[in-house]
Amino acid sequence: MEEKETLKEYRMNYQLAYFDCDYTGHLSLEMMLMLMILASEKQNDSLGTGMKATQKFGAGWVILDYEGHLNGELPRDGENITVGCKIAAYNRFFVVRDFWLESAAGKQVATVRGMFTFMDLKKRKMTPIPEAIMAPYEQKATIRLPRPKSPDKVEVDDRWQSKDYQTRYADIDSNGHVNNARYVEWLLDALPAGFLADHRLTGFRLNYRHEVRPHSLVTSMVAPFDADADEITSQHVIQVAGQTHASASFDWQKI
Amino acid sequence: MEEKETLKEYRMNYQLAYFDCDYTGHLSLEMMLMLMILASEKQNDSLGTGMKATQKFGAGWVILDYEGHLNGELPRDGENITVGCKIAAYNRFFVVRDFWLESAAGKQVATVRGMFTFMDLKKRKMTPIPEAIMAPYEQKATIRLPRPKSPDKVEVDDRWQSKDYQTRYADIDSNGHVNNARYVEWLLDALPAGFLADHRLTGFRLNYRHEVRPHSLVTSMVAPFDADADEITSQHVIQVAGQTHASASFDWQKI
Numbered sequence: 001m002e003e004k005e006t007l008k009e010y011r012m013n014y015q016l017a018y019f020d021c022d023y024t025g026h027l028s029l030e031m032m033l034m035l036m037i038l039a040s041e042k043q044n045d046s047l048g049t050g051m052k053a054t055q056k057f058g059a060g061w062v063i064l065d066y067e068g069h070l071n072g073e074l075p076r077d078g079e080n081i082t083v084g085c086k087i088a089a090y091n092r093f094f095v096v097r098d099f100w101l102e103s104a105a106g107k108q109v110a111t112v113r114g115m116f117t118f119m120d121l122k123k124r125k126m127t128p129i130p131e132a133i134m135a136p137y138e139q140k141a142t143i144r145l146p147r148p149k150s151p152d153k154v155e156v157d158d159r160w161q162s163k164d165y166q167t168r169y170a171d172i173d174s175n176g177h178v179n180n181a182r183y184v185e186w187l188l189d190a191l192p193a194g195f196l197a198d199h200r201l202t203g204f205r206l207n208y209r210h211e212v213r214p215h216s217l218v219t220s221m222v223a224p225f226d227a228d229a230d231e232i233t234s235q236h237v238i239q240v241a242g243q244t245h246a247s248a249s250f251d252w253q254k255i
Numbered sequence: 256m257e258e259k260e261t262l263k264e265y266r267m268n269y270q271l272a273y274f275d276c277d278y279t280g281h282l283s284l285e286m287m288l289m290l291m292i293l294a295s296e297k298q299n300d301s302l303g304t305g306m307k308a309t310q311k312f313g314a315g316w317v318i319l320d321y322e323g324h325l326n327g328e329l330p331r332d333g334e335n336i337t338v339g340c341k342i343a344a345y346n347r348f349f350v351v352r353d354f355w356l357e358s359a360a361g362k363q364v365a366t367v368r369g370m371f372t373f374m375d376l377k378k379r380k381m382t383p384i385p386e387a388i389m390a391p392y393e394q395k396a397t398i399r400l401p402r403p404k405s406p407d408k409v410e411v412d413d414r415w416q417s418k419d420y421q422t423r424y425a426d427i428d429s430n431g432h433v434n435n436a437r438y439v440e441w442l443l444d445a446l447p448a449g450f451l452a453d454h455r456l457t458g459f460r461l462n463y464r465h466e467v468r469p470h471s472l473v474t475s476m477v478a479p480f481d482a483d484a485d486e487i488t489s490q491h492v493i494q495v496a497g498q499t500h501a502s503a504s505f506d507w508q509k510i
Contacts, residue, residue: 018296019289019434023427030425034274041273077429165421169451170285170440172278174332179274185425193470196424215448 008137009086010043018077022196027074027081029201030184033066036099036112037181039083047136054118057130061095062119063180066206067148068112073200080104089142092128093117096145113148151205151249154223154235162221163190167214178212183246186220187236192227199232203251210245212238218245230254263392264341265298273332277451282329282336284456285439288321291354291367292436294338302391309373312385316350317374318435321461322403323367328455335359344397347383348372351400368403376430406460406504409478409490417476418445422469433467438501441475442491447482454487458506465500467493473500485509 014035022028044050054060075081082102089096094117101110120127134141165186173179183206188196212218223235231253238246269290277283299305309315330336337357344351349372356365375382389396420441428434438461443451467473478490486508493501 017289017293018428019286019293019436021429022425023429023431025429028425031274034272038272038274163421165423166418166444168420168440168444170277170283170444173273174276174278174280176278181274185423189421189423189425 007086007088007139008043008047009084010039010046012039012042012083013080014083015080016075016077021077024197025077027076028184029074029188029204030181032074032101032110033112033181033184034179035083036085036101036114037063039085039099040097043085049133049136053133057127057133058122059118059120059127060175061116063114063116063208064094065115065148065150065208066112066204067114068110068204068206070110070200070202071107072109074109075101075103087137087139088113089145090129090134090139091141091143091145093126094145095129095134096147113146115145115148149205151207151247152233152235154237154247156221156223156237156244159224160221161190161192161224162219165189165218165220167212167216167218169214171212172214176214178214178216180208183208183212183238183248186218186238187246187248187250190220190222190236191234195227198255199252200255201250202253204248206246206248208246210240210243212240212245216240262341262343262394263298263302264339265294265301267294267297267338268335269338270335271330271332276332279452280332282331283439284329284443284459285436287329287356287365288367288436288439289434290338291340291356291369292318294340294354295352298340304388304391308388312382312388313377314373314375314382315430316371318369318371318463319349320370320403320405320463321367321459322369323365323459323461325365325455325457326362327364329364330356330358342392342394343368344400345384345389345394346396346398346400348381349400350384350389351402368401370400370403404460406462406502407488407490409492409502411476411478411492411499414479415476416445416447416479417474420444420473420475422467422471422473424469426467427469431469433469433471435463438463438467438493438503441473441493442501442503442505445475445477445491446489450482453510454507455510456505457508459503461501461503463501465495465498467495467500471495 020031084100088098099112118129171178171182219239234250236248275286339355343353354367373384426433426437474494489505491503
């Protein structure tokens, strides 16, 4: 009989404040991702494998891909939510984490899968994950990983709409680059005015290729789409000086 | 013998997360202001005079001025802080609130005084504060108010440095305009590169004149100053289409 591993789950309670919510009064997508990362940092800390431990190896976690699914409206300002996370799988270079978000009523309103790599902070490149960092999870490494789905492959052409953004000091996190969740602000802001008010996000895929450094001029681009359709997948890229730093596909339902 | 009022104080505990902090790992000024407003909203809610109550009057609170004093470094990521607030004084049209921030060790690290007016949300103009909104504070109205100090009076000329910012959907709050704390991101970002890393904020005065609407192009301007001085007061304005929407003076000490 095969022994089944019990994966270590972590749950964080959090009361949403107005600044966690967008203009509709619901938790914003970027804050949802920020809270999920916070939960995983707390899980790491609880196991003694947090930032202090990874810094001893001169390394840190870097997000590569997110795939998310939303089940109805996100929770509202003031609501007490639970953010959960666990490691779905890992190998020598990558960790796949599963995140979920529960409303106050206990409904699972969002699931997100994220793939992370371990980066040498001096050489700015991938480095094997030390055994000491993974051991406290008491979980076996695997060769194959349940990778998050990638954004759709699309080619930017001159029919795409674009908007420019100056990075602000407040976008920069303690790693010295723009925090990954901030990309979502640029991505969604490039959508037509009013679009977010009458469409609900049902899913997303988000791929990070290059970091965005302080004092960058960022271009957020979105492919043309039929805004009257009942179901829409919008295609996006984030560029700096003509180079793609991130790409995303967002799935929408008309409200 | 004169009867002395006991002012109703409210205290909120909060654990700082990485997304509340700037790239130096300390609580950012804009999040400090956001947390103070959150504390005052919670105080209002606890007295039954929160948003639901003010909305019955078709009105809401609008910040006019902040004056702040910082006593050393702001708390760091992970620290358990306390945010306090009380009403310092009020009259028929204005409320002055005092806010403070305590570190985990119980040190008062910041005090902020804010003046608010009550605004009819349809007419977009000042309206008398209903007695029902103030009664639960059991505090007498006064004629004279301890107003926050204003920013220094300065004239913009072409020696000022300026930077343009496209507002993002994430800047917009549920009132449909840019949240006031977001102005701080533009104000501070206009300072010379590296300035924030070797200067510590010791005080600020911030005046709000006009709201910033969605899809605005915002210009953040800063007067020239001697960056080598040990003590600096930087002068700032926020403009949209040539009109001043906010002004600020920030006091700095070289680290």
